[in-house]
Amino acid sequence: MTGSLRAVLAAFLACLCSAGIDSTVVAQSTVQTTPIRSTMTDAVSNSKVQAGSAMSQASRPVGPSARQELALPNSSSQRDWPSPVNDQENRLFTLVDVLEYRPRTGGGQGVDDYRWDIEGWYGGDYNRLWFKSEGQRNTAFKADYDVDFQLLYGRFVQKYYDFQVGGRVETQSFRGRNVTRGLGVIGLEGLVPYNYEFESALFIDQNGKVSARLSLTKDMFMTQRLILQTRFETNAAIQRVEEFTTGSGLNNLEVGFRLRYEIRREFAPYVGISLDRSFGETATLVRQQGGDPSQIRFVAGVRMWF
Secondary structure, three states: OHHHHHHHHHHHHHHHHHHHHHHHHHHHHHHHHOOOOOHHHHHHHHHHHHHHHHHHHHHOOOOHHHHHHHHOOOHHHHOOOOOOOOOOOOEEEEEEEEEEEEOOOOOOOOOOEEEEEEEEEEEOOOEEEEEEEEEEEOOOOOOOEEEEEEEEEEEEEEOOEEEEEEEEEEEEEEOOEEEEEEEEEEEEEEEEOOOEEEEEEEEEEOOOOEEEEEEEEEEEEOOOOEEEEEEEEEEEEOOOEHHHOEOOEEEEEEEEEEEEEOOEOOEEEEEEEEEEEEOHHHHHHHHHOOOOOEEEEEEEEEEEEO
């Protein structure tokens, strides 16, 4: 009896143990297959999905056009923007650097006279059509009047420099009559260190006579409107040309100081002084024409640009 009771109790305990293990497994499987979801869980899962999709897109190979679209979403509209440097537009510029009256000096020897120096251009930043005119009367270089006009093609060759080539027409008085000649021009104009504006030119006339000119100017600001301009000019020639008061060698040297007041940047009256002297054969020719080869002249004029 005792042995049989023990066998029944052992069988009952075995059934209870097997039933408990099954219920635990079922509960665990139920929890795993039907998790509890919440709003926060959905947000976290959604952010993970978005991050994962972005990472997957970034990991994909991207071509040049796709990279540009990603970096510049408005690249299509930017293609229509104007160039930041408009170097193709043509403009017109004119500078009246010298336009002055020179009163009589030296008692009855001198006479009132005038002088002008005008230049300008039409074109863009690379190609320009230059025009220049210079006139003077009763100077140390020319006994009577002398007028010339130049028409040149200018090409930008380097920063601050223009190469120029073209023609020049010069006319002046010689022994009571007018004489005129044509010349070819090769020149270089620009800005050198320390803000000196320079203009150099080589002239060859129809007879093969060669001459040259060099001028330098510099503006020194006394105030924002009061400006002192220094001006240096010299002429030289290889051959003697008597009818144009030109001897071989160094022809003349001129140094001028002009103090201007800019009422507007485009308009400035000035007063100044000019020291001019000719040399050698040129001085002899000036004397023969009744001129003075050494002069100190006071000047009054106006400088304009537009």
